[in-house]
Amino acid sequence: MDNDLSAGDVAAPQDGLSHDLRARPTAQAEFAPDGTFLSACDEFLRLTRYERNEILGRAEAILLWPEDHDDPQHRALWELLRSGEVVQRDLRRMTRDGREIWLQASYDPVLSEEGEVTAIRLIATDVTAKRRQAANHENILAAISRSTAMVEFALDGTIIAANANFASLLGYDVEELLGRNHREFVAAEIVDSPAYGAFWNRLRAGEFVQAEFPRLARSGRTIWLQATYNPVVDTATGRPTKVVKIATDITERMQESAEANRLALLDPLTGISNRRGFDLALGAALEDFRKGVEPISLILLDVDHFKPFNDIYGHQIGDRCLRRVAKAIERSVRRPESLVARYGGEEFAVLLPNTTRHETARVAEAARAAIQHLAIDHPGNADWGTVTASFGHVTFEAGRDERFHTATELVTAADRALYTAKRLGRNHVADAVDPSSKDPYAVFRMLPGEEFFGPEPESAAGRQIRRSATI
Incomplete structure (x- = not known):
């Protein structure tokens, strides 16, 4: 069917044909004013698949599709041509063997000296492939648009x-x-x-x-x-x-990906952060510490004599115990920026950004008391008879402890304080402050090979620090 006629259909005379139309092989034909063929060139016959004797004297309408014979747009086209108007447009036509072709066509009326239309010349170029490509693109876009x-x-x-x-x-x-x-x-x-x-x-x-x-x-x-x-x-x-x-x-x-990432940072047994989550949080907190003026604190704690507890009650009861301990620690901390993590085995860590040394001591003591208050029987913890934990904590003060700026240094200081708590008889809280120093804020110096407390069993933090040093 012909496209709608508009002001853009009326063009300049033949000399104004587009470069696109002239650049390709052209098919030419001539019509009487009533639309019957007067002549057709070989290219036109090749495109339409007609013989010359089959087309001369017949109406141009033989090239129309059946549904277009009564189309008012086709009648309007020929009325414009008979009035002397030049028309350029794309036309859908049918070949002798029923194929669809598209012609980029220019109709140029031939005028007598009196100004009457005596013939109409057609110059056309086959743009079928171009139109099919455009239609294919439109169909693809339509399909994409639907989905x-x-x-x-x-x-x-x-x-x-x-x-x-x-x-x-x-x-x-x-x-x-x-x-x-x-x-x-x-x-x-x-x-x-x-x-x-x-x-x-x-x-x-x-x-x-x-x-x-x-x-x-x-x-x-x-x-x-x-x-x-x-x-x-x-x-x-x-x-x-x-x-x-x-x-x-x-x-x-x-x-789902965010949830998977979140679960990857959680300890499946206790539901709190795992070691990987702790390491990431500690790294971010240390970056903030180096940039700002706020302190950063860390608590490490071990459940006392947990191996005998497992030996007595079995690992299933041991796992239940660790879950209850984790919940008790979480309830004791209750600070928005804090992170409670299972550091390894029966060892836990509490990261406390923007928390002073004295506030950290209070948090550690509250957690120690909460664990003891659980009153979980533990015959293997002879001094206390119930499940208890030992705590070590350290605070790096901004502007005071610039030399302590790595995760290893922070964990090492807290770990040595944890050893102090164990030496004091367990179920204690110890600060990473050198008792012999006159400066109450002086943290332990970390000298190569320094051993403070003899053959005390190594904690998970201590094992990790030792492994890191060999990497």
């Missing part, structure tokens, strides 16, 4: 088109999105970052961008999109004119 979210932006980020899938993802109707800007759906801290400006500069330069992006839905919740931003380039100038975004919702997968 994915699509949106088009002007180069300043203004939304100029969107499909229902994209609007639904964000919680809007399509009409509500039009005219709004991309930045409205991006977190403020991202919009204000240099990276956001660079992102749009890349698109305006014609660069394709693909990544996973967090975006803000109407409800305020964050959704995740796996998206491609595709600059659309003007073929004449080579410059981008707009950006097409194709996206799929991966929020559920990202949430």
